[in-house]
Amino acid sequence: MDTITVKVTDFEGAQHAIEAPVGWRLMEVIRDSGLSIKAECGGACACATCHVYVAPDWLPRIIPPAPDEMLMLDDAMEVHENSRLSCQIILSPALEGLEVTLAPNP
Numbered sequence: 001m002d003t004i005t006v007k008v009t010d011f012e013g014a015q016h017a018i019e020a021p022v023g024w025r026l027m028e029v030i031r032d033s034g035l036s037i038k039a040e041c042g043g044a045c046a047c048a049t050c051h052v053y054v055a056p057d058w059l060p061r062i063i064p065p066a067p068d069e070m071l072m073l074d075d076a077m078e079v080h081e082n083s084r085l086s087c088q089i090i091l092s093p094a095l096e097g098l099e100v101t102l103a104p105n106p
């Protein structure tokens, strides 16, 4: 299975390089790495507890959010222009080195 590396910054500001299988959801690799992410709906785009901030340089390289993701982000805390739901980002080889930061969760 092909893998890429994603870089995830936690609430304390520490960056973690995580090996991530291509085709997985970003939320899944963050969750399975043991970092603190609730992802309460399991990736169904129904909770917004997998909220992350995408590094600005990476935003143009990620497929824009679908309308249902935009709706869920409306309910998230501290939403910024680079906010995304990590369960809606499917990892591909083009995302090698993707950098995100965990957003506050209620």
Ligand code: FES
Residues within 6 Å of the ligand: 027, 039, 040, 041, 042, 043, 044, 045, 046, 047, 048, 049, 050, 072, 085, 086, 087, 088
């Ligand atoms: S895990 Fe619930 S919206 Fe992403």
